[in-house]
Amino acid sequence: MGLMEKFFGLSWGIHPEDHKRPAADAVTRVMPTPERLYISLAQHLGAPALPTVLVGQKVKKGDRLANPQGPVSAALHAPASGLVVAIGEIPAPHPSGLPVLAVTLESDGLDAWADDLEGCDAPFDLEPDEISRRVAAAGVVGMGGATFPSALKLSSSRKAGIRTLIMNGGECEPYLSCDDRLMRDKADVIVDGIRLMLHATGAQAALVGIEDNKPEAIAAMRLAAAPYGEVSVRPLPARYPMGSEKQLILVLTGQETPAGRLPADVGVAVHNVGTAKAVSDAIRLGRPLVSRLLTINGGAVGRPGNLLAPVGALVEDVIAFAGGLKEPPARLIMGGPMMGLSLPHARVPVIKGTSGILAFSAAETNDRAQEACIRCASCVRACPIGLLPLEMARHVEAGDLKGAVRIGLKDCIACGCCAYVCPAHIPLVQYFSHAKGALAAEDRAKLRAEAVKKLAQARSTRLAQEAREKAELAARRKAERAAAAKAARETAGTVEQSGTEPAAGSAST
C-alpha cells in the first residue's frame, strides 16, 4: 500500500448505497425443488461439460450428469432425483439470450440423495491431492461469480507454493447479501472448508476479509475461527470493489499484483467464502455442488431475502417462490448490480455462479441520456486499477482497440466504477466490455486463419505428392510395359529361333 493510502485512506473505488438490508436480515428460506430443472452444461469457466446420462435415464440427487471436458472444466450433478427428459438447447442466462446446451431433469419430488456418496470423517488424514480430486469430483467452482474450477485452483496453488490463502467475504456489490447470510448461518462449516483448503494447498495462514458493514458476519466468523490460530478474520473498510481479487490482496497483504500476473505470483490464492462451504460439503459429506445460497432483491421483488435454490431452477420459479413481483421489473439482473448480467427474460436457469437475482423498479434503474465527456476525470479517480477510462473509451469509440490496449485495457476488471461516477452518464465499462470481446474475437480469427493456412498448405503438398506419385507410377508402368514388350519380343524371338532349329535339324537329318 502506498504512503498516500496509509495516511489519507483508500483513494480508489466508490461507495454506493448498499441496499443490503432488510434482505440480509431476513431468515434464509429453502426453495423446494421445482418440477423441472435445467442444468446448463456451460456454467463454469472453460470448456462445457460432456453429458454422461441419456434421455429417459433415472437419476438420484447427486448423481453425475456430465463429465469435465479438458483441464479447465467442471463436472455437473443432478440437483434432484428424477428423470432426464431432454438434453438440448435452452436460453442461456446471458444478456444475448443465445442458446446453451442443458440437461433437463424432471423431479420425482422425493429429493433422494444417491447412495454412493463418498464422505470422509477424518479428512485431514487425506493426501492434499486427494482433497483436490474429491473437490473436482464434486464439481465445485468459485462461488463468487467467476466460476473458475476450484480443484484446479487448489492444485495449482500447491504447485506454485502459495503461503497465504485469502478468503473473500467482502461482498462489496450492493444489494447482495448471500455471503453475509452464509457466514452468519454456517460459519463453522466455512471455517472447516478453509482449513481443508489450507491442507490442500499447503498454505500456512488464511485471512478472511469481511467488509465492516457486516458486523454480525464478522462476529460469527470470529467465534468459529477462534480455536484455529491459522484462520484470522480481518474486517475491511466497506468500499466497492473491495471483493476484486487484486484489491483484496492489496488491502490485506499490502502486496500489489503486477499487471497481467496472477495472485499466485505474489504467493496468495483468493477463494470466496461460499467455495469453502462447498469444499467442506464435498469432503465431509461427499455431496456435490447442486444448490446454492442466492440473494433475491430489488424494488420490484415482493419479499426480498436469501434463499437456498437448486442449480437449474428457472429464475421465474425462484421469483415466484420468493413472493413474486410487485410490478413488472424495469431490469432483471443475474449477479450484482455493478458486474452482473442483465437477463433478457426470466425463463433462464440458476447456475453455480448465481449470487443474486435482482428485479429493479424503473426508479432504481435510473436510465439517463448520455452526454458529452466534460473531462472531469472522476472516472480516473474512481478506477481501482489506476487506468484512464475516459481515454480508453475514446480509443474504443474510434475503433482503435490497439490504442486502448496500449493504455491498459487488458488490466480493466470491468468493475463499473467509472460508469457509476460519470456525471455525463457515459457507459464507459460497456465500451470496455465490447472492446475485450472484440479483441478476443480478433485473436480467435487470427488463430483460425493460421490453422486454415496450415490446412491449405497441407492440401497443396498432398496434391503435389499425389501428382508426383501418379507420374512415378505412370513412368514405372511405362517402363514395365516396355520391359514386358521387350521380353515378349525376346521370347518370341527365341521361340522363333527354337521353332526354326528343329526344322533346321529336321532338314539336316
Place this chain on the structure above:
Amino acid sequence: MIAALLSLTILGLTLGLMLGIAGKLLAVEADSGIAALEALLPGTNCGQCGFPGCSGAATAIAEGRSSPACCPPGGKAVAQALAEKMGVSLDLSSVADAGPKLARVAEDLCIGCCRCLKTCPTDAIVGASKQIHNVLKEACTGCEACASHCPTEAIQIVPTPVTLPHWVMPRPLPA
C-alpha cells in the same frame, strides 16, 4: 584555431569513412515485402481476387496493380493489415465485409458427387461418393470456391452463426 579545425576535420573524415564502410558491410538486403504481404493473406488460394492465388495477389498489391482491399474472404481485417504493411491509408467503408461466412450443404439436395470436396482449398468438406457431404465449420473459410461446382445448388454460403462463446457485446451507441 588551426589545431581545432584540423582535429575536427580528421575526426569527421574518419567517422564518415567508418560509417561508409559499415554501411557497405552491414547492408540489409532490400526485402521486397511480397512474402510479408502473402503471410497476411488467408493462404487458401481461392482466386476470388482475380489473381493466381495468394502469392499472385501479394505481388499485385506490392506492385500497386491492386488495392489492399481485394481479398473478399479476408474482409476488413485483412484489408487493414495489408494497408498498414503498405503504409497507405484505406477507406474501409468501401470494403464489403458482411462478417465471416460458412458453406452449408443442404442435405436434401446433395447427391454425393464429390465435386465440391475436390475444389475446397482447405479440405473442409467431407464426404464420399453417393454419400451426403458435410462441411467442417472450423476449417471452412467461406471462400465460395465450392458453391459454383455443385450441380444441384446444394451448397449455400451463409453467415457464420453467432454462438454463446463467440458473442461480442455491441458497442454502445455514441451520444
